[in-house]
Amino acid sequence: MAPIKRPTIADIARRAGVSKGAVSYALNGQPGVSEATRARVLAIAAEIGWQPSLAARTLSGARAQAIGLVVCRPARFLGVEPFFMELISGIESELGSCALMLQTVPDHHAELEVYRRWWGEGRVDGVILVDLHADDVRVPALQELGLPAVVVGHPSVAGSLTSVWSDEVTAMRETTGYLIALGHRRIARVAGLPSLMHTVIRDRAFADACADLEHWTVHTDYTGEQGARATRRLLSSSARPTAILYDNDIMTVAGLSVAQEMGLPVPEELSLVAWDDSPLCQVVRPPLTAVSRDIPAFGAHAARRLLALVEGGPPGSFEVEAARLTPRGSTTRPA
Amino acid sequence: MAPIKRPTIADIARRAGVSKGAVSYALNGQPGVSEATRARVLAIAAEIGWQPSLAARTLSGARAQAIGLVVCRPARFLGVEPFFMELISGIESELGSCALMLQTVPDHHAELEVYRRWWGEGRVDGVILVDLHADDVRVPALQELGLPAVVVGHPSVAGSLTSVWSDEVTAMRETTGYLIALGHRRIARVAGLPSLMHTVIRDRAFADACADLEHWTVHTDYTGEQGARATRRLLSSSARPTAILYDNDIMTVAGLSVAQEMGLPVPEELSLVAWDDSPLCQVVRPPLTAVSRDIPAFGAHAARRLLALVEGGPPGSFEVEAARLTPRGSTTRPA
Numbered sequence: 001m002a003p004i005k006r007p008t009i010a011d012i013a014r015r016a017g018v019s020k021g022a023v024s025y026a027l028n029g030q031p032g033v034s035e036a037t038r039a040r041v042l043a044i045a046a047e048i049g050w051q052p053s054l055a056a057r058t059l060s061g062a063r064a065q066a067i068g069l070v071v072c073r074p075a076r077f078l079g080v081e082p083f084f085m086e087l088i089s090g091i092e093s094e095l096g097s098c099a100l101m102l103q104t105v106p107d108h109h110a111e112l113e114v115y116r117r118w119w120g121e122g123r124v125d126g127v128i129l130v131d132l133h134a135d136d137v138r139v140p141a142l143q144e145l146g147l148p149a150v151v152v153g154h155p156s157v158a159g160s161l162t163s164v165w166s167d168e169v170t171a172m173r174e175t176t177g178y179l180i181a182l183g184h185r186r187i188a189r190v191a192g193l194p195s196l197m198h199t200v201i202r203d204r205a206f207a208d209a210c211a212d213l214e215h216w217t218v219h220t221d222y223t224g225e226q227g228a229r230a231t232r233r234l235l236s237s238s239a240r241p242t243a244i245l246y247d248n249d250i251m252t253v254a255g256l257s258v259a260q261e262m263g264l265p266v267p268e269e270l271s272l273v274a275w276d277d278s279p280l281c282q283v284v285r286p287p288l289t290a291v292s293r294d295i296p297a298f299g300a301h302a303a304r305r306l307l308a309l310v311e312g313g314p315p316g317s318f319e320v321e322a323a324r325l326t327p328r329g330s331t332t333r334p335a
Numbered sequence: 336m337a338p339i340k341r342p343t344i345a346d347i348a349r350r351a352g353v354s355k356g357a358v359s360y361a362l363n364g365q366p367g368v369s370e371a372t373r374a375r376v377l378a379i380a381a382e383i384g385w386q387p388s389l390a391a392r393t394l395s396g397a398r399a400q401a402i403g404l405v406v407c408r409p410a411r412f413l414g415v416e417p418f419f420m421e422l423i424s425g426i427e428s429e430l431g432s433c434a435l436m437l438q439t440v441p442d443h444h445a446e447l448e449v450y451r452r453w454w455g456e457g458r459v460d461g462v463i464l465v466d467l468h469a470d471d472v473r474v475p476a477l478q479e480l481g482l483p484a485v486v487v488g489h490p491s492v493a494g495s496l497t498s499v500w501s502d503e504v505t506a507m508r509e510t511t512g513y514l515i516a517l518g519h520r521r522i523a524r525v526a527g528l529p530s531l532m533h534t535v536i537r538d539r540a541f542a543d544a545c546a547d548l549e550h551w552t553v554h555t556d557y558t559g560e561q562g563a564r565a566t567r568r569l570l571s572s573s574a575r576p577t578a579i580l581y582d583n584d585i586m587t588v589a590g591l592s593v594a595q596e597m598g599l600p601v602p603e604e605l606s607l608v609a610w611d612d613s614p615l616c617q618v619v620r621p622p623l624t625a626v627s628r629d630i631p632a633f634g635a636h637a638a639r640r641l642l643a644l645v646e647g648g649p650p651g652s653f654e655v656e657a658a659r660l661t662p663r664g665s666t667t668r669p670a
Contacts (some may be wrong), residue, residue, distance in 0.1 A: 007455070007481075049451055049480055066436070066458075085420055092439050099458065101401070102437045104427045116384050120342070123401075123434065145384055146342075224618035253588075254618040261620065280615065283559035283589040285596065 007050040015044045066099040067091075067306055068124040070111045072131060073104070082249075082278050083295060087152070090299025091128065094307065098125075108133075112141050119147040125310040126150070128302050132157045132197045150306040152298065155317035157197050162315040164302045166293060168198060171323040172205035175273060175291055178325055179243045180213070183333045184271065188216040188241035190230045190251055199247070202275075206245070216241060220251065227251025231258040235270070242334035243271040249278040252288055256330070267332040277326055286329030293323035342383040350379045401434040402426075402641055403459040405446045407466060408439070417613050418583075418630060422487070425634025426463065429642065433460075443468075447476050454482040460645040461485070463637050467492045467532045485641040487633065490652035492532050497650040499637045501628060503533060506658040507540035510608060510626055513660055514578045515548070518668045519606065523551040523576035525565045525586055534582070537610075541580070551576060555586065562586025566593040570605070577669035578606040584613040587623055591665070602667040612661055621664030628658035 009027070013020045018037060025032040026041035033041070044050075069091065071084060092100055101124055105111045115138075118124045126148035129138060139159040142149045151158040154165050179187055189206045192199050203217055216234060220226035227246060234241055235258065246252040252274035256266055264270045266286060274281050277290035301320050309315060344362070348355045353372060360367040361376035368376070404426065406419060427435055436459055440446045450473075453459045461483035464473060474494040477484045486493040489500050514522055524541045527534050538552055551569060555561035562581060569576055570593065581587040587609035591601055599605045601621060609616050612625035636655050644650060 049455055088437065089439060092437075095438075097452065099436045099438060099453075101434045102423065102427075103430075103434060104424060117432065118434075120384055224614050228618060250615060250618060253615065257618055257620040279559050280585060280588065283563065283585060283592055284619070285592040 007045075007048040009050070011048060012041055012044050012050055015048070016041050063125045063310065064122050065097065066101050066124050067095070067303070067310075068101040068103070068115070068118050068127040069130070070114050070127065071102070071104045072106070072108060072111050082280075083276065086295035087130070087299040087302075090296030090301075091303040092299075093296065094300045094303035098307070108137055112138060115142065115145060115147055119145055126306045128152060128306060129161070133195050134197055134200055136197070148306065148309045150302050150309065152302050153197055154201060158317065160315065162305055162309055163317045164298070164305055164320060165317065166298065166320045167322040168201050169205040171275075171291055171293075171325075172202055173209050175245060175275070175325050176206060176209035178327070179245075179271065179273070179331070180209075182243075182271070182331065184213075184243040185334075186214040186239060186241045186243075188218070188234045188244045190227055190234075190244060190246045190255065191217055191219050192222050192247040194219040202247070214239065214241075220247075222248050222251065224250045224254035228254040228258050231255040232262070235259070235262055235264065242269075243273070243331070245273045245275065247275055249274045249276065249280045249288070249290070252290075252330075253280060253284055256284060256288070267330050269335055271331040271334070273325075273331060275323070281328070289328045289331040290326050291323045292326045294321070297321075342380075346383060347376055347379050350383070351376050398460045398645065399457050400432065401436050401459050402430070402638070402645075403436040403438070403450070403453050403462040404465070405449050405462065406437070406439045407441070407443060407446050417615075418611065421630035422465070422634040422637075425631030425636075426638040427634075428631065429635045429638035433642070443472055447473060450477065450480060450482055454480060461641045463487060463641060464496070468530050469532055469535055471532070483641065483644045485637050485644065487637050488532055489536060493652065495650065497640055497644055498652045499633070499640055499655060500652065501633065501655050502657040503536050504540040506610075506626055506628075506660075507537055508544050510580060510610070510660050511541060511544035513662070514580075514606065514608070514666070515544075517578075517606070517666065519548075519578040520669075521549040521574060521576045521578075523553070523569045523579045525562055525569075525579060525581045525590065526552055526554050527557050527582040529554040537582070549574065549576075555582075557583050557586065559585045559589035563589040563593050566590040567597070570594070570597055570599065577604075578608070578666070580608045580610065582610055584609045584611065584615045584623070584625070587625075587665075588615060588619055591619060591623070602665050604670055606666040606669070608660075608666060610658070616663070624663045624666040625661050626658045627661045629656070632656075 009020050009023045013023045022033050023041050026038040103114055105114060115127060129149050129151045132151060132153035136157055139161060143160055149161050151161050151163040153163060155163045187210055191203060218230040220230055244255055246255060252272055255272055259266050259270050266272055274288045275291035277292035281288040281290045298320055305318055344355050344358045348358045357368050358376050361373040438449055440449060450462060464484050464486045467486060467488035471492055474496060478495055484496050486496050486498040488498060490498045522545055526538060553565040555565055579590055581590060587607055590607055594601050594605050601607055607623060609623045610626035612627035616623040616625045633655055640653055
């Protein structure tokens with residue numbers, strides 16, 4: 001079979017029995033064709049689904065009408081957490097007829113190659129940058145490339161790029177403050193990837209808030225498997241924690257299962273907190289106390305800022321509402 | 336601020352101090368410029384990140400180098416299940432430098448508008464169609480449009496479009512056969528959206544397999560909330576089921592919580608099976624017996640077939656490995 005082609009001006013010309021030039025005049029509202037021909041050309045164009053090509057519009061200086069999102073995590077982690085689909089659904093809610101280009105890559109080098117290609121080929125008008133590292137190589141590279149970009153992350157790592165962020169330090173203080181007020185004096189944190197800046201920020205805020213208490217931080221890859229192992233190790237120590245704060249929902253559920261397997265009732269013997277919140281947190285028993293934020297709204301805000309930037313709007317750092325603690329059945333006073 | 340522009344031939348010409356024509360000759364390997372100028376032009380092009388634009392390549396007859404995926408589900412459902420992110424990660428594993436355009440839409444009418452625009456504007460070379468309905472309006476519309484498309488779903492609803500599918504009837508027979516062999520005689524199914532063809536296929540296969548038993552089917556929107564309600568209703572009937580089969584993981588976890596809340600130990604008093612499998616199924620207690628399939632491999636297969644179709648390969652229906660039962664701790668003989 002021959003490759004399939006989309007409808008072109010040549011197709012319209014052939015069906016209408018006129019020249020391609022005449023079709024072009026007719027479609028562009030220029031003089032040079034009769035009104036009868038123009039009407040016939042427009043009817044045929046509508047019938048066969050012709051539209052001005054992206055190519056023609058781009059050469060005439062129009063925008064790509066697309067923004068890009070590159071996710072640099074192993075594919076198998078993507079299904080583990082609802083974060084990215086929620087962020088994407090928020091981004092899309094703002095895009096209208098603008099499209100989202102999505103790509104997963106194995107490392108930052110490959111990610112930068114994608115940006116160079118997309119920008120060089122006129123495929124995207126801008127990109128949203130996620131999972132920032134400390135001293136992230138992508139920030140200076142994007143600045144140099146001149147590709148409009150919005151960082152979903154703290155302004156301290158965004159360089160001169162626009163950032164959209166929420167105050168994780170305040171959210172961490174509120175959460176640990178609540179556990180301390182309940183009477184907990186031995187608190188552990190089962191954190192995500194230590195290379196990610198938001199992990200670093202939460203680590204520091206946790207250590208600061210728990211400076212006068214016994215506290216532990218264990219890093220994981222966000223999987224339930226590593227969350228379970230970290231919990232088992234923490235609960236096996238002689239002076240075990242009475243409360244554990246996890247960096248996602250599935251690790252918290254894994255921790256709940258480990259507590260059950262080790263005969264420690266939740267919340268009587270062990271309090272658990274999930275960050276972020278999710279539907280999963282509400283269907284398990286007990287339902288999980290969680291640090292909640294509106295991730296779709298976060299994505300929508302980032303998309304709005306990027307579209308404004310593409311139109312020549314000012315860069316800057318824009319703070320969204322901080323996450324807030326939602327107490328449910330998995331936290332109480334320590335025994 | 337002025338809108339930001341990607342590097343153009345004019346930028347190279349200005350920096351090199353030569354005409355745009357000379358830059359074009361140099362970049363295209365044509366005669367008409369000295370080797371020194373060519374070297375300088377290429378060095379500047381590399382330095383400022385210039386690439387031939389998508390527009391120029393498309394006008395010259397090259398492909399869009401992108402495929403599209405439109406998801407027609409309310410955004411809030413996307414984060415509930417890992418299915419779409421797993422499918423996407425599989426699709427991307429086959430795309431290489433080809434991009435994925437992703438869009439969510441509220442209904443099939445909006446979905447068809449997206450396809451017409453993408454195809455008309457030369458934005459995509461083909462699309463992957465998901466969540467097929469019986470008598471799906473998108474199938475004849477895509478056939479008429481001539482946009483290459485691969486249906487992820489049963490060939491019976493794919494019309495003349497290429498389909499990639501797995502045998503859900505066999506998987507359902509294997510699953511119910513196992514429960515019947517364990518001794519279950521009252522089996523319920525908590526299903527997904529009744530408008531989806533794969534729900535219809537599973538419904539029929541379930542009813543056939545359980546024809547000689549007491550059986551129930553309840554439809555839901557895939558949320559844990561509706562899964563919990565359906566379970567509560569089923570377990571409140573006088574002759575309650577001794578086994579329940581759910582259409583996703585989060586509803587199964589919700590069902591496990593309801594059993595706990597109603598004092599029915601799992602699996603002793605109630606067996607539970609999740610379809611599909613997921614990391615979540617393995618972190619809860621007891622770990623959930625599940626119907627497992629390799630969703631990333633499914634996505635990869637669909638992408639390979641679409642790329643082949645775009646290159647003029649034959650349409651057809653292509654079967655992938657059927658889902659298989661993975662027994663874990665949530666199923667046993669009825670009390």
